[in-house]
Amino acid sequence: MTLAQIATRIAASLGALALVGAGVVVIFATAFSVANSDAPSPPPPPQLAADGQRPPDLVGRVESVWGDQMVVATPGGKRTVALDRQTVVRAGESDATRDDLRPGIDVAVFGAPLDIQTFRAALVVILPPR
Numbered sequence: 001m002t003l004a005q006i007a008t009r010i011a012a013s014l015g016a017l018a019l020v021g022a023g024v025v026v027i028f029a030t031a032f033s034v035a036n037s038d039a040p041s042p043p044p045p046p047q048l049a050a051d052g053q054r055p056p057d058l059v060g061r062v063e064s065v066w067g068d069q070m071v072v073a074t075p076g077g078k079r080t081v082a083l084d085r086q087t088v089v090r091a092g093e094s095d096a097t098r099d100d101l102r103p104g105i106d107v108a109v110f111g112a113p114l115d116i117q118t119f120r121a122a123l124v125v126i127l128p129p130r
Contacts, residue, residue, distance in 0.1 A: 054110070056108035056109055056110055056125070057109055057110055057111055057112075057113075057119065058072055058074055058079055058081070058107075058108070058109040058119055059074065059075075059106070059107070059108050059109070059127075060072040060073045060074035060075070060079070060106070060107065061073050061104065061105070061106050061107075062101060062102065062103050062104065062105050062106075062107055063078065063103055064103055065098075065101050065102060065103065068082060068083045068084060069081065069082055069083065070083065070101055072107060072109065078117075079117060079118070079119050080117055080118045080119070081109055081111075081118075081119050081120075081121050081124070082114060082118055082119065082120045082121065083098060083101075083121055083124070084120070086122065087111075087121045087122060087123070087124060088122070088123045088124070089101065089123075089124045089126070090123065090124070090125050090126065091125075091126040092125075092126070092128065096126055100126060101124065101126070105126055105127070105129075106126075106127040106129075106130065107124050107125060107126055107127060108124075108125040108127060109121050109123070109124050109125075110122055110123040110124075110125075111123070
């Protein structure tokens with residue numbers, strides 16, 4: 001099968017147009033054909049609270065801290081939170097450090113899931129005691 005035939009079949013499966021010349025393949029797809037593909041749609045944008053602020057991704061009590069990880073007990077269960085050099089730690093309006101993260105304190109974590117049990121923290125906010 002030639003490059004032109006392969007490109008034409010791929011384009012046809014996408015409802016697109018393929019141009020082949022000098023060993024270069026360009027496939028043009030319309031927005032309609034791409035939008036209606038079977039590919040999973042991107043996740044929805046985070047919902048904003050009434051004050052326009054994004055809510056935290058995790059809220060819970062720190063159970064343990066070691067190295068670049070901490071375990072946070074959340075209402076949905078325990079989650080491992082990965083901390084890296086870019087993770088910012090704050091205590092209310094003040095700067096804090098990883099040394100301020102210790103068992104028994106409540107935290108709000110903003111970031112992204114790495115997998116079903118592990119979360120990468122971009123920002124950890126130490127919450128005031130209850």
